[in-house]
Amino acid sequence: MSTAKLLALLSHNFWLAWSYKLNFFTRYLAAVVAVLLYYFLDQLLQLSGQTAFDEGTYFTFVLIGGAFLRYLELGSHAFSANLRDEMLMGTIEPLLVTATPITLSVLGPSSWMLIQGTLIVIGQLLLGVLVGADFSQANWGSALVVLLISLTSFVSYGIISAAFTIVFKRSDPMNWFINSIAYVFSGVFFPIELFPPWLRIISYLLPFTYALRALRGALMGGASLAELALDIAVLLGFAVVLLPLSFWALRFAIRRMKETGELAHY
């Protein structure tokens, strides 16, 4: 029955997103514009004589970083954004009195956003290939494994973010964390080696740094899983800690919400 409900949530949220057509299409348009930005940043670097970059071109480097960032934003933001929408529309309570586990009621409405995010990222990479990104050395199997493990971390941040939304309504420290700290220190737009060693410590404390490094290793350098073992082990470590922590946070928030009756508040 949970699969049927997941499909119903997916279909429902697709139709809901589709009902806002301009917003629906601008998401894809934004992805196209981002690829153009990366392309011309690469052109700028080439003008200054910088052609090779981390086993490939800067365009490929930043395309992977940008796509990764988009996925990171989606994974971490989707749950809280959708939950807040449901609170504002007044639809969360009717959902919570259905015979659906509360966790699914709270997180399920984000299912379409995550699928759409995946489609956009794939589209962004394909568009990148059309305008010169080089994935000829890519080890797609390794990339997929890294992405799946990384997704666990992203989703954990998203679940923690949803827990914050339940309790504090508007405050979303996770979103701030992703948009400011992770954005700069994970090496999305430039290698973290550019940081002085003391600042690099922050990068090493973030799971995204390892995910991005492993992803670039697989897609640009064709690295195998064995070659990426260290990064994968660190990512798994983060996942093992973050996933239970996120569900604990969500359970705590739901329990508090049921004691205070504040979920419908906004």
Added chain:
Amino acid sequence: MPGELFGLFGPNGAGKSTLVRLLTTLLAPTSGTATVGGYDILRDELQVRTTCGLVTSDERSFYGRLSATRNLSFYAAMQNVARHQIPQRVASVLDLFGLTAKAEAPAQSLSTGQKQRLNMARALVHDPPILFLDEPTKSMDVQTSDFVKALIKEELVGHQGKTVVFISHELYEMDNFCDRVVILADGRVQVVGTPAELGDRLPRRAMYRIVVQGDVAAITDRWHQTDGVEAITLVSEGTATTAYDLALADEATWLSVMEAVGACGGRVETYRRVDDQSLRRIVAHFSNGLQASEVDEDFPVPEDQP
């Protein structure tokens, strides 16, 4: 009890909605527990939610840009209705509430009353045996409200045998409608019973309708000074006669009332005993929230008034 129309009444802030939110598992009790349809609200949350449907007076609870059908289909899926049965169930509840013509209209384009009917359709889409209706007719006009109440009493309770808990802070909604009534005040149940049973538990009070002729100001002044006259309500004023309802502490006071009229040079044209077992007085007595005089200010006038 199964197949019963149960009224939950209380003034604003009495705890009616909180109780319903507890029973539908939206809230967790700070202590103790309860069962709904035989399921424990703490241990069997999902079964409780399958067993009941909830209607609140909040019309802002639909995906406004999606059609009525899409909204209901979604909630049906979330309520475990099998996929192949969803179109039939949705069509059936839309028809029940007279919304078939609006099936494909975006929920946000429906009127307030239509949204409230859609709200009821949503609560019934999984065909639950128990319904909690929290002020379901709040935003409806009189005709729609009467239609919905008739539907609840005759179709849902009468034919389908559903148990309905009808919550309201308006007494007129419950009188001659609910099988039993619970009166809630300050978060506590004050009394439970049929309106007739509750009426029987009231202290005896005599209620007379009297039509007098003469100096009514002097007569009513005299009545106010008479021991045992608890309330005086003006019913109607004619050119020569004036009708009052008098609430008396006991039958013996009636003699003093008659004497007072004579002492003022007036004359009693007619008088008769009238019923005073209304739900309004019952509530005033059991909730202690209203004074007897406040209750009597707009005491319902029987249709056969002089």
